[in-house]
Amino acid sequence: MDSAYKMWNTLKQNFAQPDDTRVCNLQYILGNITEGTRSVDAYFIELKGFWEEMRNYSPLLHCECGSCNPVCFKKYSNQYHKDMVFRFLNGLNESLVAIRSQIILMDPIPALDKVYSLKLREKSQRNVMIQP
Template identity: 35%
Template structure:
């Protein structure tokens, strides 16, 4: 975020090109900004990793080195997150805690495995599929005390978005707690 806010992301993605040696003023300004971005990158990682990329030739080289080195880690992380999502059930958690845990896992997964944007309609299909999967996961991970609510929501056509499902389940939990005298 800081790179984007400071208008410096182009130094890591390569869109801000190094000026020619003839344009001394622009080259000096580019080097200063590139060094600033390198400093930000190096200071935001562990000392051990920083030592291994410190002598890379520019911010983009550091960025590419880190991306290559840790891209396989992302695949492992994605697998672990998918397993955590699969294994997540409400158990003794409140609906709020259960949904918050799931939402955090979904957000983390979506960052590691973003949907590519295109104009062919596949993006909308993928978004719809993920939303349906979230709804089903939320509902199927609830305890049996939500069986009636789960059934009612699953009977809806089309299925509501997961945020609406959460709201409906939360209302059911509040009503149940009121009747139980909590």
């Protein structure tokens, strides 16, 4: 058990170090990535991959004192997830302005996976309406 613990700590020290250069690069990528000519699936998966990598280098902040109000963290977490939804919506092609507006007007803003699902349904409905 002791050797596994030491091995885990060694791995953690080697690979969990903050890398501000990579964080800066990831923020740039996330700010500029769009759906473009790809499928919504490819766009969504790429975004999720970069967000996951970002969380590895820069995890959500949390209080370490233990006496803080968890409601504060919940508000922070909710805003973080809302920002992810907005980033996803802002990268969608302009043909989906209507659904973007509808989602932004929802209260509360749905979770990212729900927004992705709504986007897929909208695209599906458009394909059905286009076919004779």
